[in-house]
Amino acid sequence: MNSKNLSALGYGLLFVGLLAAPLLGAYPVFVMKLMCFALFAAAFNLLLGYTGMLSFGHAAFLGGSAYVAGQSMKVWGFTPEVGLLLGTLSGALLGLVVGFFAIRRAGIYSTMITLALAQMLFFICLQMPFTGGEDGLQGVPRGKLFGLVDLQNDLVMYYVVLVVVVAAFLLIVRTVHSPYGQVLKAIKENEPRAISLGYDTNRFKLLAFVLSAALSGLAGSLKTLVLGFATLSDVHWTASGHVVLMTLVGGLGTLSGPLVGSAVVVLLENKLGEIGHFLATLTSVEWFNTLGESVTMVTGLIFVVCVLAFRRGIMGEIIAWLVRRKADIKG
């Protein structure tokens, strides 16, 4: 079986699995949250993995849009699809502003600029009255999609989320394989060369920024719609770090990487307590029982290990292994 068929099979299985998940007894809200993070990571990867720009401010797009979507559905009484649209648009707008400043400097400076601007938004959200400060924006109603479909039912909500996330993911796939995506790759590999070929690289980079931010905004709005609240933790810089970790664990610059990475990271964080108890009974080291409270520590450890020994990530390693195997068979 060649690798193209293999990946088609993989995506097919994943899709069927997601279709069947709530019927097989998976908790729909948890899987929906997972899908939101998967979309967030895939959007982030569009920028880092395919354009080579490390944004450390993606929390601004996730959290900022979450507030806008929440406010529009709760206070202004818009229907969910308008809320999602407004959230996505505000993500795009924030991306335009942050991207405009970020591409004024190269490399590591650009990353620090995104981080600083996102932190600025964090402080603004902390002080604005409508965000509810430390309490967050609570009690956002799910409402009726197009005024018709009642989203109160978790199962209905689930399939709406699935459709939106799959559509957004297909858009990312299409973008990566489009001529525009090829230019982005060229910029990542060798920007001076892309410039010498006549491409206005800043415009391409800015557009990538806006697209990535808009999709992150969609993920944030979707998350608000599902959970019914938007909080400061989504705008905090740790959320930006989180999405970097998901992408890194899954595999930078691979389409499937962010999906796998986000699932691994979210599952690990949710199950860390149980893993700790298991390790404690296995090794009878009492300390493992407290592992559930040490999420930051474990996250940090994964970061260090990934950077030092596992830079290709899970999917990157698998793809590299497939390529090697193919070469062996031919050779």
Place this chain on the structure above:
Amino acid sequence: MEIFGVSLPGLLSQLLLGLVNGSFYAILSLGLAVIFGLLNVINFAHGALFMMGAVITWMAMNYFGINYWLMLVLAPLVVGVFGVVIERLLLRWIYKLDHLYGLLLTLGLTLLIEGVFRSVYGVSGLGYDTPELLEGATNLGFMMMPNYRAWVVVASITVCIGTWYVIEKTKLGAYLRAGTENPRLVEAFGVNVPLMITLTYAFGAALAAFAGVLAAPVYQVSPLMGQNLIIVVFAVVVIGGMGSIMGSILTGLGLGIVEGFTKVFYPEASSTVVFVIMVIVLLIRPAGLFGKEK
């Protein structure tokens, strides 16, 4: 006497507080610049090292009764040795890679270090008393100046100027600057560059810890105290540019003062003013105030 409806002593005391914050910005951005120059790594862990300096000082006082003055020397030493370990064990492997891995590795380290301290001390602040010698305030006639704050500013500026002198005016500094320009050539002249790199990181870590000790009586000592500071320092570095040592020092102090002023006249903006300045600088002088981009 009043200026724009604010009493002069009130204004001056906020200004001094701003200068205290500025001193920390200066020391930390100086360390970041020195490390980046030679290692090409943006040390996200700088905030965590700063926090370690403060927490170790608190620990030494509470568990062993070691006083502030001794810790002013000991804490930087301990954290400096920790820096040697980090550099030899971890950073060493990623110099040849893209910048982003350095940032991600040190980010991981930050989470790891903060996580360890959090699991012991939680997130609430631990109080640390001002050393007896510097308690109280001096009446300058036009304002009451808290002695400890004055000491922080004087000590920080002394350390910053000292660092500037060593790097710009001594032979050791000349090696360092040459290493920043072209490490392979310097190595060809028989200078042990890997050792120099290790010591540079250790020195940067020690500087951060020194700032941490100074901060212990001013801020609440807590495992998270370095987090927000490091992001502001990043903005400071973007504003000043990392090309010039004196530039880092002046930018740090200047932004502290601006922040102090903002606290007086428009307190709502005091947490965002540094970022706003960063935006303005990026619009007018994209390379930073003292910038020469590498």
